[in-house]
Amino acid sequence: MTSAPKAKPKARDADATQKRILSAAKKEFAKSGLGGARVDVIAERAKANKRMIYHYFNSKEELFQRVLEDAYSDIRTAEQKLDLDHMDPKAALETLVRFTWDYYLKNPEFITLVNSENLHKAKHLKKSELVHQLSQRFVDMVARLLERGEKEGVFRSGIDAVQLNITIAAIGYYYLTNRFTGTIIYERDLMSPEALDERLRFNMETIMRLVCAD
Amino acid sequence: MTSAPKAKPKARDADATQKRILSAAKKEFAKSGLGGARVDVIAERAKANKRMIYHYFNSKEELFQRVLEDAYSDIRTAEQKLDLDHMDPKAALETLVRFTWDYYLKNPEFITLVNSENLHKAKHLKKSELVHQLSQRFVDMVARLLERGEKEGVFRSGIDAVQLNITIAAIGYYYLTNRFTGTIIYERDLMSPEALDERLRFNMETIMRLVCAD
DNA sequence: TCGTTAATGCACTATCTAGTTACTTATGTC
DNA sequence: GACATAAGTAACTAGATAGTGCATTAACGA
Incomplete structure (x- = not known):
């Protein structure tokens, strides 16, 4: 039938x-x-x-909060898995820069969610105890890395882990989140494979020059 | 009465x-x-x-487009007034980095408008002939600066003007647009006068180390 | 002073949207 | 196999919200 x-x-x-x-x-x-x-x-x-x-x-807002929490959880978990503590400092830093770039590239929702949350002055994130803990662990990881590199004489001394973290995120995040206006302003395809490669190389150079001892 | x-x-x-x-x-x-x-x-x-x-x-959208156009006009006009062409290259670069930071700080709406436009894939900006022209002039100005510095031997050779522009914008823009989530993640007041000063100094160092010859 | 045009104001609508009410149906337990 | 509980559905509502129709009034030139 x-x-x-x-x-x-x-x-x-x-x-x-x-x-x-x-x-x-x-x-x-x-x-x-x-x-x-x-x-x-x-x-x-x-x-x-x-x-x-x-x-x-x-409610819609609680759903948003949950989505946001999960997104932060995901990236922080992935970062921990990098296991930077057991790598040579320079290699570890390069790994972190590359990871951050790749993660943003493969998870474009993360960026947009963060933008949205900031438009709302982070009122949802404020409520999350989990994010709080994960962030602490993340900053500590980079601080240890800087300390190690400094001791070995390969990194400059006195670099602030928070400023470095912000900078590593910034140079990837800004490029990607503003790719639409960027394409117009710079009259250049910012998202072709070659352009993306070039940007990663530029970012790597920016960070290594900033951190490494002369 | x-x-x-x-x-x-x-x-x-x-x-x-x-x-x-x-x-x-x-x-x-x-x-x-x-x-x-x-x-x-x-x-x-x-x-x-x-x-x-x-x-x-x-319509609401045409109003938005006009607001956006005006915002771009304003920043590009202010940049031209810096008159970088008549400054020593290093000083000119420092001036640009400081200007960009100060402008974002004093005009927070600019950042949010750009974010919003990117959420909409720049469909309003695409229509603007004016923005197109202004952008061209801006990129050219920085390209001239790089060329001049390179000739004088104070800047490294082969630096791409677009990548540099993006980076100068990024390290200020990201810090400010994500200040709300940043405050939570880094457990630090990112907007105190001292914090803002520190960030500008860090950004200046980042760019000078990236651009200046060793 | 008159008449045309552009600026302004009010009240309305068609549509959308987060959230809800009241119901049905599957699942697993005793 | 029946009972309790949780999963799922459809139709509805109250309040917003972008956009309009139409009347009114100021400005200004002839």
Whole structure:
């Protein structure tokens, strides 16, 4: 019989549904920001009912907060896995610069989410204890690296770990987040493979010149 | 007599009204982004009627485009006034780095507007012939500076003007646009006068080490 | 003084959107 | 196998929000 395949009763799976919602929300928030994101769009893309979003996450803002927390968790976890403590200082620094660039490149939502959160003065991140802890660990890791390099005489002394972290992030982040206006202003395709390679090389040079002893 | 000052007939002044609208729009767009901005709020803050906005600017998007164009015009005009061509190359470069930082600091709306425009893939800026021309002049100015410094032997050779421009902007822009999440992650007040001074010094060092001959 | 044009104001609408109410259906446990 | 609980759905609402229709009034030249 060719009877209409009657919307199958659909197996129930709370975990899977939450994951689908989070994934859809990440995309939508990244694309349109917190304000521009549409709850209905998230529901549709998650193949869930809008009611489910409120069932699991209470409100659009709490959902955003959760998406943001997960995004920070992901990058901080990946950074820890670099295991910089067991590398030669120069190599470790190069690894960090390259990792940061690659991560932004492969996870463009991260950048847009952070932008959106800053537009809202970080009011969601403030509430997250988890992010707090992860950040601490991250800064410490870079501080140890600087200390080690200094002791070995390959890094200059007196470099502040926070300023360095900000700078490493900045030179990759800015290039990528402003790629659309950048393409117009500089009349150059900033996203071709060659352009991306060139930028990574330039960034590497910038940081090594800044940090390494003369 | 204490008669109610009967809403005075209000002198008509097309120019002044447009300027008030543009100024209010800049604030509102910077605060909430294109999507989050409310036309009613702009009207109220401009002490104009909402009808006026549509009378002069046709739509919310066209108003945004105009605000954005004006913002780019302003910074590019200010840059030209630096008159870098008549300064010693090193001093000129320092001047540019300091100017860029100061401009972002004193015009925080500029940053937020650019962020918002990039969220929308620069579709408004694409239409602007003016911005196109101004950008060209700006890149040329820095290219001349690099050339001059190279000839005098104070700058390294082979530095790309576009990459340098992007980097100078990045290290200031990122710090300021992400100051809210940054404050949380680094557990440090990034906006105190001392912190701002320190950042400018760090940025100056970053750029000079990158550009100057060893 | 008159008439044309441009500036201004008010009230309205069509549409959208976060969040909810009230319901149905699957799942696993005793 | 029935009961309790959690997963899922559809239709609705109250409030916003971009954009308009239309009437009114100032400015200014003839």
